[in-house]
Amino acid sequence: MVSPQSDEDLVLKTLGGEEEAFSLLYDRYRQRIHSTVYRIIQDAAEAQDATQEVFIKLYRSLCDWNPQKAKFSTWLYRMAANHAIDCWRSRRRRRESQPAEVGDREAFPEQPISDAILTPFGALEKKESIEQIRRCVDDLPELQKKVFLLRYFQDMKLEEIAEMEDCSLGTVKTSLFRATHSVRRAVRRGGGSR
Amino acid sequence: MKRPVSRHYTEEELLMHYLHEESPEIGVEISNHMLECDECTAVFMEYGDLVETIQAWAVPPLPQEVWQSQKAVLAAQYRADLAAGGRKGIISSLQKSLLTAWNYALENPLPTLAYIAVAVAFALERTISTFRLDRILPGASEVYEILRQVL
Numbered sequence: 001m002v003s004p005q006s007d008e009d010l011v012l013k014t015l016g017g018e019e020e021a022f023s024l025l026y027d028r029y030r031q032r033i034h035s036t037v038y039r040i041i042q043d044a045a046e047a048q049d050a051t052q053e054v055f056i057k058l059y060r061s062l063c064d065w066n067p068q069k070a071k072f073s074t075w076l077y078r079m080a081a082n083h084a085i086d087c088w089r090s091r092r093r094r095r096e097s098q099p100a101e102v103g104d105r106e107a108f109p110e111q112p113i114s115d116a117i118l119t120p121f122g123a124l125e126k127k128e129s130i131e132q133i134r135r136c137v138d139d140l141p142e143l144q145k146k147v148f149l150l151r152y153f154q155d156m157k158l159e160e161i162a163e164m165e166d167c168s169l170g171t172v173k174t175s176l177f178r179a180t181h182s183v184r185r186a187v188r189r190g191g192g193s194r
Numbered sequence: 195m196k197r198p199v200s201r202h203y204t205e206e207e208l209l210m211h212y213l214h215e216e217s218p219e220i221g222v223e224i225s226n227h228m229l230e231c232d233e234c235t236a237v238f239m240e241y242g243d244l245v246e247t248i249q250a251w252a253v254p255p256l257p258q259e260v261w262q263s264q265k266a267v268l269a270a271q272y273r274a275d276l277a278a279g280g281r282k283g284i285i286s287s288l289q290k291s292l293l294t295a296w297n298y299a300l301e302n303p304l305p306t307l308a309y310i311a312v313a314v315a316f317a318l319e320r321t322i323s324t325f326r327l328d329r330i331l332p333g334a335s336e337v338y339e340i341l342r343q344v345l
Contacts (some may be wrong), residue, residue: 017271017276026265044254052264053196058273130251151213152248173215173283177206182246 007072013060028053029073032154033080039149041091042086042138050087054080070164077154081146119123129187136186137179144179147172203227208238212245 005013005024013021033054038047057079065075137145143165150156156164164173203211203224210216211224228235299306 022272038253055268129247
């Protein structure tokens with residue numbers, strides 16, 4: 001049985017010009033990067049483009065990655081989150097400078113809900129709650145948004161996020177709490193709480 | 195019936211406890227406290243439900259063809275960048291060297307000035323002797339001599 005290659009090996013091979021190694025890195029991380037990017041930008045087409053841009057940025061700056069400072073995945077998620085926030089900012093600026101269009105809702109396609117929580121009675125309520133969460137996350141300050149998404153969806157520990165963001169663990173904990181608290185309020189306002 | 199307790203934990207502490215983000219000692223304290231406190235247990239449960247709801251926010255999956263075409267675009271871009279890489283490599287290593295030198299100069303201004311002075315003196319001497327400036331500009335050697343003594 002062939003053991004999977006470590007991220008470090010693939011990075012070294014990519015730097016050495018092995019296209020196959022870069023393809024493996026892409027296959028390994030594309031889904032997770034796309035999820036992070038999508039939840040920040042909240043637009044299907046732009047999230048797709050941003051994911052591609054993250055991978056171009058990735059191999060162009062691979063030599064800047066220092067394994068002693070951060071895990072490869074941490075470094076990559078940071079790059080993805082920062083890039084997505086840049087895209088989200090310009091998207092927001094564009095939206096603010098243009099009058100609202102009827103077609104705007106197309107930017108937010110139907111949100112699928114995990115099968116585990118789909119019950120005949122709870123499905124609609126959950127769907128509404130998730131809509132409230134989505135809207136609330138869109139309005140969160142940047143650090144709160146990043147901490148919220150990386151902790152809840154990438155399973156990163158808060159200590160890792162603090163290191164990645166170069167701030168104290170206390171700041172990250174407070175950011176996560178504030179973000180979660182805002183979401184809780186939003187869900188309650190929307191009548192989605194149990 | 196659980197006993198009422200005097201000190202309740204904050205919502206932030208309870209959320210961190212749910213996420214196992216507190217120190218193990220505090221974790222044990224909170225767990226013990228919750229055995230006796232209905233109020234904190236209720237808040238803890240509410241945050242638990244909320245986190246579960248948050249994590250149910252799934253992203254619409256991209257079709258396989260999209261991933262494939264994106265992969266092909268990236269591979270082509272990677273090859274193109276690799277082809278242009280040689281030239282870029284020289285430029286980027288030059289940039290890195292300049293940046294290192296600049297950082298050194300900022301951290302050690304006096305030795306840097308001394309290096310610059312030696313380099314200028316050397317260049318001046320070379321310029322005068324190579325182009326025989328002392329013939330064209332009488333006094334150039336004297337100027338150089340004065341500079342050399344000063345430096």
